[in-house]
Amino acid sequence: MAFHEIRFPTQLSFGAVGGPERRTEIVTLASGNEERSTPWAHARRRYDAGTGLRSMADMETLIAFFEARMGQLHGFRWKDWSDFSSASAGQERTPTDQVIGVADGATTRFSLTKRYGDGEAAYQRPITKPVAGTVTLAVQGLPLTEGPGFTLDTTTGEIVLTDLPVSGAIITAGYDFDVPVRFDTDRIEMSLETFNAGQVPRIPVIEVRP
Known part of the structure; x- marks a missing residue:
């Protein structure tokens, strides 16, 4: 298989x-x-x-x-x-569409996810098949460029940041999948x-x- x-x-x-x-x-x-x-x-x-x-x-x-x-x-x-898409229906995707992690000062690897609903009942869906060329990323709202800023595995949805983000920084992403x-x-x-x-x-x- x-x-x-x-x-x-x-x-x-x-x-x-x-x-x-x-x-x-x-x-x-x-x-x-x-x-x-x-x-x-x-x-x-x-x-x-x-x-x-x-x-x-x-x-x-x-x-x-x-x-x-x-x-x-x-x-x-x-x-x-x-x-x-990571964006709401009818909206253009942006690097701040989905929160995929909060930096802990030691981790550079994050996985794409999509959130459905709000509050404690919200569901976080793993995104394992992003579409190449559509993924954008931001750390604390500051966009990163694929290549110099991060690498992406389109077969798993895993992202590796080039630089270690400071603890507490919000990692966000926009993508098609x-x-x-x-x-x-x-x-x-x-x-x-x-x-x-x-x-x-x-x-x-x-x-x-x-």
Whole structure:
């Protein structure tokens, strides 16, 4: 098994259906009260790549990509058009979009994250597949340039600062990102007749974890 650092064709992922999935375990007590818990620290996203198909040319593109990944065997990048940026919807990304750490005077390595919600209930999502060329960084609001100021691993989302920031400095970042996924099926069934009749195959895609 391997992960291919290649993005699923964006003209096909646009219009696809999907989003985050959580797993909640619910136990109903004799009193009628519930106890709820989850074994998952992070959501897992699912999509249907079939809903993005609009022509037989799209189908050929999909099959070529599917064969190159050998079905479920190899992972790949997926652009979630509803959630692909550090910035709020409709806003330009900036180096201060997301707080990714607070300097402790000893650490230069930080990982990209995205915050959902506010307060104690806020969820911090690990971002492991940033898009090359989109990542900007700031320390205490002062922008850094990739190369002289920091290095980025686009396969893990890890950032290493060139200079050690002073203790208490806020590290922020702006970026676009992909979701690491794989096909959740080893079979695609399609015919020219059904496609021209407006029917599209269901092609499930599921997020993979590092």
